[in-house]
Amino acid sequence: MPLVNNKVGDDCTDEALADGKALVDSLIKVVACYRHLASCVGGCTDSLQLREELRQTREKAQMLSVAICSHLTSHLRNKRLPEGQRKEMELLWVAFSSSLELLHGDMCKVFNVAEIFSLANTDSLVQTGLQGGGSEVAARALSLPDLNRAQSPTLPAGLESQERSTMEQEIGQIEHMIDDMEMKVNVMRWMVEPHGPQYTDPLSSTDSASLALLSVDEEQPGRQPLCQRSQIFVLLLMFAVVLVAATLSVCVVFFS
């Protein structure tokens, strides 16, 4: 490990930059998926499988972080790095450190929630309204087409406490990595300029189905009968107007 840290990177090529970008992108993806999985902990879909998926996602995230850390550190400590490349690297660095922060926060939350909710007592799991598990999200995180659902039906006695101590260790590792990063490389965040605009283009304009569901959510049940009543009223009014117009026209024809 010390040898790797002291080694300063070779002349940075675009390839290294592209590598770094790919790694950071995948870390961001894994962190996003981890957040979705973490939001299910303690809820009615909390299960051993979910915890297993969380663990796997966490491991993948840590693997990626270690790789990115060494990659970026070695390149940023290279004093002969050209200015343009350095700016790009710093941008990646900021993205990496922010992802690590998010991951750390989510891991702490999962740790806290797991302390309150034990899987042995499923009666007290919060009824959040979720129905499915997070398998698809975990599959996306781990870049696997499908997760094989190998689920242990029984809960071994010491598994939860073992898992908790593992989590504590991992959280400590992430903190250590964050501290280490700050010590080794000094990136001045106010000098970093992002590429993207303030408002990005929407990803898809056709996905308004969930929006529609949500907006239906909004309608107060008390308003429904009123709407119907007003609609009927309008219809009646129109009908009456049409009737009057018809009689008038008949009269006109009759008397002229």
Next chain:
Amino acid sequence: MTIRNTLRDHGQRYRPRMACLKKAEKLLLEMQDPKTGVKSQPQRLVITTIPHAITGEDIIAWLADRFQVDTQEARNFVSMLVALGYIYPLQDHRRLVIKPDASLYRFQTPYFWPTQQWPVEDTDYAIYLAKRNIRKRGILELHEQEHYNRLHKWMNHKWDFVVMQAKEQYRAAKERKKPDRVVFECQERAYWVVHRPPPGTVSAMDYGLDRLTDPNADEVTGLLCCSFKHYTPLTRSLCFLCSRRLVKYCSTYKSHDPFLSNCLPSNPWLTDDATYWSLNMPSVEIPTKMRVERWTFSFAELLSDPRGRDDFRLFLKKEFSGENLAFWEGCEDLKWGEAATMREKAEHIYKTFLARGAPRWINIDGKTMEVTVKGLKHPHRYVLDPAQTHIYMLMKKDSYGRYQKSPVFKDTVKKAICPEEHRYSDAQLQQNAKKRRPSLSPIILRQMEQEQRAKMAANVDITQVMSKLSKQGKEAPPPFLAPPLRNKHKRVMFRDFYRRI
């Protein structure tokens, strides 16, 4: 870069109100029990059904039963839970209130409970807003837009990350089944309504100060009690005196405290009706009964209340001893005023109150006068303190007692109003909340105060001055005209003295 390490907190900063939140969480776990908890029903949407929806009336009934309290109390409790974000409404999501009818609510997932992270991270909020913006352009409300712009400016360096994370979270959400996606969106939306409330709403998530001791830790009992034995008799008697004073203070002010007893007509913070404040303005014509009662508690209370001071001033005017109060006010002005005008103020006070032959001469004993006059050679803020204290004690011992028996005070007491208590219904409270307006700006209030003070200074009662001077047997002319010859040498002396200051 701020990292909130919940593990490495070292126990040095305890979040306020965490203790009560942990108790609320225990209660929520009880509510989940499928047998003894709140009964849930499925929520029917257009194309799908989502389980675990609970009605407002069910929750209130369950709580009333659990704690054996009446419905109103249970309702207040549940509205607190909703305001803290443990239960969120499915309809009308922006208003975090509990409706005691068939409106639907759902439990918030533990990930979004307030104890997990308080205060919330701005990065998370930025990602949430970016996600909503990505889903549909222009969906952000006005205050959200403002937040978005502000965060973009402040977190500019990580904006690429924010947008990328938002996109990834959006894509990950699409992997989930449709009902779960809706539930997650509702959960997140409710979370942010609690922690970043729309303007004009009252938030329950005021952070407050960090506490030094952990309210959840074991109490350190016995430490104080056992060391009490070791106190000296003097310390012990002082302790008793202090506690007696405290008890006396509490019993006197108990009915005037807005937390312990009802504000009349109603507490503006609770009912959004500002009548209480307009009835208790500093310079109101007719004060309220409670206010007048407070003036009888102590002289300091009377003087600190502007309306009380006005009343006292009126009484003193009738007694022809208004110069005491005027001098006291002048000293206060000197003590708390600007340093630039201090010198002029000190001179003015000397000329008006202390010098021999002054138009409003105050009666202080020789020693104090000597000390004050000597100090005025090099005036500073506290140069008139001895004289002020003397006059204060004089007023307190003498005039205050007579004031309380005077017809002026009795008249004020008779005229004082006691407003009726407001009884607002829910609909009226909502109306009041909508009609909330900001009160007068403090700048305007200060200007009004200054104008009033200037008017008072200009209106120094000449007749009073003249009568006072005649009482003293001097035939000094009014200050505006030229003095007669026989007082010339006095003026010369005064001028010399004035030069020496």
